[in-house]
Each structure stands twice: as structure tokens, then as C-alpha cells.
Amino acid sequence: MNKQQERAELLAALHAAGAASEQDEKELEALLAADPSLSEVVRDFQDSITALASSFEPLETSSRTLGRIQNQIANEKGGIFSRVRSWFRKS
């Protein structure tokens, strides 16, 4: 691994871990633009951190939460039919 690859690996690790500064992010972008093959390293680290983040024991959600989400979306859509359908689904 050459110096540039080592630097890219460090920046990719900081990026995936959420610890990169603005300057780090710009430097990583420039390195990726110069050598697109480095994106593989970024992707590997991102997959790893995603696995970590999704590794906690799943928790049961309230049965009403989905209804509230659909109701909010229906309201945002603004259509009267959407709102009526959502209301009937919940009742």
C-alpha cells in the first residue's frame, strides 16, 4: 500500500465512523476523484459500520406508530381521499 492509499484508508475510516472533519471529507473526495478504485475501501468500511449499527437486538415497536406515520404522510399528500382512507385504516 502506497502513501496515498494509506491516507485514503485513514480518511475512509474516519468518514465511515462519522469522525471526519470538513477538511478530511474534502481531501477524501479529491483522492476518490483521482483514483475511483479507492471507493471500494469506503464502501467496505460503510458496510462494516452499517452492520454494527444494525446489530442491536431488534425492539418491538408500538402498533400505533405505523398508523401515525401513514396518517402524517396522508396529510402531507393533502388529498382528501388519502386522509379518509388513512382514518378508516386506523379506526
Added chain:
Amino acid sequence: MMTEAHSKDPEELVAAMAAGDSDRALSAFYAQYASTVLALLTKMLGSPAEAEELLQEVFVELWRRASQFDSSRGSVIAWVVTVARSRALDAIRARRRRHGDRQFEYQEGDALMTERKRPDVMASSTRWHQALRQAFQRLDAEQRAVLELSYFQGMSHGQIAETLRLPVGTVKSRILAGMRSLRTTLPIIHRAMKT
């Protein structure tokens, strides 16, 4: 693109949501990811009630942004986790502002995997989650600490250095070492799951 969300293929579900299916596609998508997102939010916020409240906001945002999902940039679960983490960090930062931005004190044991002791975790743990947790428990404690503070608390390397009273270079080295360990762990888990 499917319009009837019978499939549970994540990308097809997102495409159906982007096409406006807030009924079956969104329900299937929610069934697939809500419990994982709630676990992540609870882990990050430390408050089940706050996490449940934020869960609604996360899924509404995922719905709004469904048309922006780009599979060439990552998987659906990566996208879901990114949105959920971002909203949780917003909530954490808002909480810090409300509490006068006092110094965060890291205590060993706050770190990963402490949710094992929670009484409200679902009894049925999947082999995947068990294998992942075992793998992450093998991470060096110092590596777990920096990943905890960066990923789950949203701290920059400078803030972590200040919190742990370490040189910035040491923090960066530990993050890199931790990420390398995670990267080498995953293929082992994938192989274990196939046997």
C-alpha cells in the same frame, strides 16, 4: 418498477414508495426495518420513549426521500441506518444545547453491547445478531470507545481527543484500527451464517 408491493425485496419496496405507495409498500418496509431502527435509536438516545417518537420522524423522512435512494451508492439498510443515525444525532445535539453543552463524560461500559441487560429487548434474538455481537465484543476496548463516541455520539476526532484526553493522532489510529477490525470480522460472520 412494481406498483403492488407484494415483494419484500428492499429496493423494490423503496421504488414502490417513491411511486407513491404509502399503504402496502410502506407497511412492508416498516415491518422489515422498524425494529432495527428502533433498537439503534434507543441505543443512541438512551430513552425508549424518545426513540419511539423519533421512529415516526425517521420513517416519514425515509418516505419523503425514497425517490432519492441510489442503489449504486449503498444498500437499503445502509441508507436506512444513515437517515436514522442522522436524526438521532440531531436529537442528541439539541439535548446537549438544552443542557448547556456540558462536557460529555465517557464511561467504559456505556459502549457497545450494553443493551443486553435491557428488559425490553425482544426475546427472540436472531443468529445474525448474536454472531455480530460476539464479533464486536472481540474488538479492543479502546477501539470500541472511539467508535462509540464518533459513530453513536457524533463526535469529531478533535472532540474525542478532548473527551478521552488523548492526542488527536492516537484517536485517528484507534478509529482506523477499529474499522479494520470490523471489516475483517464481517466475512467471518457471513461464513459462519452459511454453515
